[in-house]
Amino acid sequence: MSSALVWFKRDLRMADHAPLAAAAGCRAALALFIIEPIWLASPECHPRHVAWLLKCLAELQAALAAHGLPLLVRTGEATAVLAALQHEFPFTQLFSHEETGPGWSYERDKAVARWCRVQGVQWQEWPQTGVVRGLQDRRGWAVRWQQRMDAPLVPAPEHFHAPARFAVATTPLHLPMLQDLRVPPAPATPPGGETAAQATLKSFLSSRAMGYRQNISSPMTAESGCSRLSEHLAFGTLSMRTVHQATEAAIDASTSHELTYGLRGFAGRLRWHCHFMQKLEDEPAIEWRNFARTADGLRPGDGSELQPVDRERLQAWCEGRTGFPMVDACMRQLVATGWLNFRMRAMLVSFAAYHLWLHWREPGLFLARQFLDFEPGIHWSQLQMQSGTTGINTLRIYSPAKQAQDQDPRGEYVRRWVPEYGTDAYPQPIVDERTALAAAKEKLYGLRKTADARREAGSIQHQHGSRKSGLPQSGTKARKPRKVDERQGQLF
């Protein structure tokens, strides 16, 4: 019987947690979360992420303690923290979930793997989403996703054997505060942790999913009409499998066509979550460079310095003062709350990419900091998709005026977030829309027509494109009650 260290990363829960279950069977077990300076200093990290993480950790620490497992929260570079802990608790096994994260987390995992080899520690990782490590071919991916998601949930262990010196009752466990980490004060964040996650899931499946497909497009109805589970999935306070299985059960139990229809729309998006993450897993460089290399250098900031005029445009976009009221309202909501619905996220990126002709990386980093649910695989794939650099998707340019007309016809949303709109205090549009879009379309459509771009599209489609799965749709009873916009987050 071995001694195991459970390394929590983006899996801050007790339920459906394979590494925890494995640790429960060990002679001695301890749990660890590492707050990594490289994460705190990364351009994607915002105080709201740290504040929310600490909320989730506080609940997890208490929950684990109730079952006899101390959760240590240490700050430092991962291998240094592990090495220091080895002296206090000579673990022979390291258990964790797989992670599909930014480049720095990939490098850190390689360093930890090396450290484990040298120390003779066996590191075992379990998948927790539908992402497949070392995937050679996308064929059969959807079937594997389904198999993983349908596998039985892992029950939360009842009891662990903590090493005596870490016994919960005698060792006060330290949880740092924001100021200990030198993180500035954070804006308000929603309730964190597994309890809040379960409550959000329950309220969505039982009632809020009614009218889901009609409610997700307008930023006003989306606030409560979307599931609002994204930060829980990103930080792992819920497992994807738990959400999938609860959704399928709700579909089977539903007696309302409207509810079933909403739930089915939602179930499909859970597949997208993993589909997009798989792209980063398969090609980590998409965090920095275009899927379509033929698009390299197309915009300023892609291998060249941003000119002062581009910097000013970027700044105005980040601050919600572009003179396009729907764009500004969305940006201000996002900065204030840390969340925005899909369509409005896509519109913000489309505006930066086409109207302002900015490369996606800097706008993407700004958005990553704002999104409490920042999930690198989804984020960078979507940034590129909405900027027209995947090489294979239909170019989709959102008109802010049309979005305002469709999603906020009475102007309530704009008035709420841009109260000075219509007064002299509100800026003039920073670009002439017609001229800017004509120039953007000429460049992008011109590129798409070249032989090189067409050739490249074939290989991108082969590596990253979704395949028809032949799987039955989720649930058995759904009927489509009315025609709604199905194009959101279209797969490529």
Ligand SMILES: Cc1cc2nc3c(=O)[nH]c(=O)nc-3n(C[C@H](O)[C@H](O)[C@H](O)COP(=O)(O)OP(=O)(O)OC[C@H]3O[C@@H](n4cnc5c(N)ncnc54)[C@H](O)[C@@H]3O)c2cc1C
């Ligand atoms: C530019 C851009 C960046 C984005 N960055 C992120 C990100 O960092 N993290 C993130 O979780 N989502 C991201 N999305 C996808 C989507 O906007 C959010 O998942 C959604 O708004 C979260 O709210 P919700 O949980 O209420 O969503 P719901 O509509 O209730 O969807 C349920 C879940 O399905 C998944 N999902 C929904 N839409 C998509 C999609 N288009 N692609 C992949 N998965 C999807 C998410 O896990 C989401 O939580 C991004 C979209 C765009 C256009």
